[in-house]
Amino acid sequence: MTAAANAIKINMNEYINAAKEALSMSFIQRALISGIMLGIFSGIISVFIVLRRISFLGSGISHAAFGGVAIGFVTGINPIFTALAYSILTAIGIEQISAKGKVSEDTAIGIFFASSMALGIVLIGLSTSYNVDLHGYLFGSILAITHSDMTATIAMSLILTTVIILITKELHFITFNEELAYSSGIRVRLIKFIFITSMAIAIVTGIKLVGVILVSALLVIPGATANLITNSLFKMIIASSFITLFSIISGISISYLFNLAPGGTIVLIMSACFAAAYFLRKRY
Amino acid sequence: MNAVEIKNLTTVLNGIEVIKNINLTLEQGKFLGIVGPNGCGKTTLLRTIIGSATPLSGSVTVFGMTPKEAVKAHIFGYLPQNQNIINNFPARSMDVVLMGLYGQLGLFRWPTKKHKQKAYEMLDILGMSGLGNATFSKLSGGQKQRISIARALINNPKLLILDEPSTGIDMVGQTDFYQLLKELQNQIGLSIIMVSHDIGAITTFVDEIACINKTLYYHGNPFGALDRQVLEKLYGRKVSLVTHSDCCSQCDKNKHE
Ligand SMILES: Nc1ncnc2c1ncn2[C@@H]1O[C@H](COP(=O)(O)OP(=O)(O)OP(=O)(O)O)[C@@H](O)[C@H]1O
Ligand SMILES: [Mg+2]
Numbered sequence: 001m002t003a004a005a006n007a008i009k010i011n012m013n014e015y016i017n018a019a020k021e022a023l024s025m026s027f028i029q030r031a032l033i034s035g036i037m038l039g040i041f042s043g044i045i046s047v048f049i050v051l052r053r054i055s056f057l058g059s060g061i062s063h064a065a066f067g068g069v070a071i072g073f074v075t076g077i078n079p080i081f082t083a084l085a086y087s088i089l090t091a092i093g094i095e096q097i098s099a100k101g102k103v104s105e106d107t108a109i110g111i112f113f114a115s116s117m118a119l120g121i122v123l124i125g126l127s128t129s130y131n132v133d134l135h136g137y138l139f140g141s142i143l144a145i146t147h148s149d150m151t152a153t154i155a156m157s158l159i160l161t162t163v164i165i166l167i168t169k170e171l172h173f174i175t176f177n178e179e180l181a182y183s184s185g186i187r188v189r190l191i192k193f194i195f196i197t198s199m200a201i202a203i204v205t206g207i208k209l210v211g212v213i214l215v216s217a218l219l220v221i222p223g224a225t226a227n228l229i230t231n232s233l234f235k236m237i238i239a240s241s242f243i244t245l246f247s248i249i250s251g252i253s254i255s256y257l258f259n260l261a262p263g264g265t266i267v268l269i270m271s272a273c274f275a276a277a278y279f280l281r282k283r284y
Numbered sequence: 285m286n287a288v289e290i291k292n293l294t295t296v297l298n299g300i301e302v303i304k305n306i307n308l309t310l311e312q313g314k315f316l317g318i319v320g321p322n323g324c325g326k327t328t329l330l331r332t333i334i335g336s337a338t339p340l341s342g343s344v345t346v347f348g349m350t351p352k353e354a355v356k357a358h359i360f361g362y363l364p365q366n367q368n369i370i371n372n373f374p375a376r377s378m379d380v381v382l383m384g385l386y387g388q389l390g391l392f393r394w395p396t397k398k399h400k401q402k403a404y405e406m407l408d409i410l411g412m413s414g415l416g417n418a419t420f421s422k423l424s425g426g427q428k429q430r431i432s433i434a435r436a437l438i439n440n441p442k443l444l445i446l447d448e449p450s451t452g453i454d455m456v457g458q459t460d461f462y463q464l465l466k467e468l469q470n471q472i473g474l475s476i477i478m479v480s481h482d483i484g485a486i487t488t489f490v491d492e493i494a495c496i497n498k499t500l501y502y503h504g505n506p507f508g509a510l511d512r513q514v515l516e517k518l519y520g521r522k523v524s525l526v527t528h529s530d531c532c533s534q535c536d537k538n539k540h541e
Contacts, residue, residue, distance in 0.1 A: 051370065051373065051374070053370065101297075101298060102298075166391070166392055167391065169386055169389075169394060170386065170391070172375070172379075172383070173383045173386050175373075176369065176373065176375060176380070176383060177364070177367050177368070177369070179331075179336050179362075179364060180362060180364065180367075180383070180435075181383075181386070181387075182334075182335075182336055182355065183334045183336065183355060183360050183362040183445075184355075184358070184360070184362075184383070184384060184385075184386060184387030184388070184439065185355050185356055185357075185358050185387025185388065186386060186387050227372055227374070230374070231372065231374050231419045232374055232376075233374040233375065233379075235374075236374050
């Protein structure tokens with residue numbers, strides 16, 4: 001065996017030991033479990049976000065959530081709750097305004113997006129206490145997930161995954177054509193409300209993991225990748241969840257081993273999956 | 285009972301009066317053709333009937349119900365003019381036909397074998413049985429249209445609303461399609477409203493015709509609409525027409541090829 005190979009072997013052993021050690025640490029366990037739970041759920045809704053062509057709404061709400069986080073900082077309420085309420089209201093506001101037809105949806109999103117960020121910046125400037133974890137909300141703090149964060153993520157993911165699976169048939173039809181779904185008696189507004197609310201919850205949960213700036217990637221890239229590989233809704237859902245899980249698990253591991261930013265690593269792995277699917281897909 | 289009663293209907297979109305003071309009644313079991321120039325409000329009228337556009341004033345009743353109630357009672361089979369389906373949309377033709385049943389099935393219930401059998405029969409009737417497993421978004425315009433017609437018919441609607449259904453469908457297919465509509469009308473008393481630009485062809489099949497240009501210009505016997513004065517008023521200039529009679533040699537010739 002050559003010296004180089006030996007060196008690699010030693011290196012590998014080091015990493016395996018490091019990984020073993022990491023897995024026994026409870027903060028890594030919490031990060032992985034939360035990541036896996038969120039990953040299953042966001043993988044599913046990513047499919048519908050991509051198919052409904054509302055990726056931009058997803059990133060608009062993620063950034064708007066920053067305004068909600070800032071409200072939490074200023075009022076002293078848990079920023080996750082204010083972000084959640086703020087995101088849901090923003091999502092509904094965007095839908096309402098664009099439904100009126102006077103302002104197009106992308107314009108409405110652009111306006112909410114920017115003004116919420118602006119509100120966030122002003123509020124954070126106002127708040128005197130600088131002990132707030134602004135950095136954590138912007139870039140994620142997956143390794144600082146507490147036990148109660150994890151429990152909340154598990155509960156949220158189980159409930160919402162069930163809800164979305166139960167309304168998959170309706171979502172599929174609405175995504176296909178909203179007016180047709182309406183005319184056949186589907187309760188379009190109710191289903192859209194459930195979907196948008198679920199999306200907002202996923203965004204706010206995702207903020208903990210990868211931060212405001214990157215969370216929209218979780219909602220867009222896996223669905224878009226899945227849409228490149230298959231033409232079946234069921235397979236798309238499976239593929240999208242798988243890509244999300246793979247990126248989250250490998251992202252957390254790699255970032256820990258090489259001391260990289262976890263949020264960025266997760267999203268880069270997702271992007272690599274997308275690029276691979278894009279270049280390797282069968283060309284008919 | 286009347287299938288549709290439209291009274292003094294005015295619909296405004298974006299501040300523009302698209303439909304003005306239309307009065308129109310369709311008896312149950314009748315086949316109504318709607319004609320008129322582009323942008324005259326035909327699609328908007330259909331959308332007002334199904335309740336996806338809201339009137340500014342006047343009223344629409346469908347089998348004695350408001351459009352929204354009629355939607356909940358699964359009265360409509362609707363074929364829109366444009367479907368704008370994204371490329372790569374994950375649905376087979378079969379899935380698209382089954383979607384026609386989703387409203388009736390309701391939440392938390394999924395199509396069974398029986399429903400799939402029915403969907404297969406509908407595809408067969410429209411000559412698309414070979415494409416059940418094909419990805420819908422990758423089909424040709426005419427194939428998509430046929431499958432969409434199957435979707436509109438699968439839930440046994442009481443009122444079929446068709447917005448330019450013959451778009452993209454070949455000549456043989458068109459005659460077959462009109463014949464199918466006629467059969468459904470006679471056998472199950474289906475009421476039909478169909479927008480079409482093919483005045484000549486539809487006069488052969490419809491019971492009544494409505495000529496619309498923002499407001500109603502003519503409603504009655506289809507041959508009355510062929511009156512030059514009516515058409516000139518409607519389209520604003522002279523129109524020459526090719527009419528089909530009941531035994532159109534052209535269509536019969538094509539049919540068995
Ligand atoms: N959602 C909308 N918002 C604003 N204006 C609209 C909307 N839909 C249609 N219009 C306008 O209403 C008018 C009537 O449109 P409509 O689609 O009903 O015409 P149409 O008779 O179906 O035309 P075509 O024969 O081309 O299908 C047009 O001038 C159109 O610009
Ligand atoms: Mg039209």
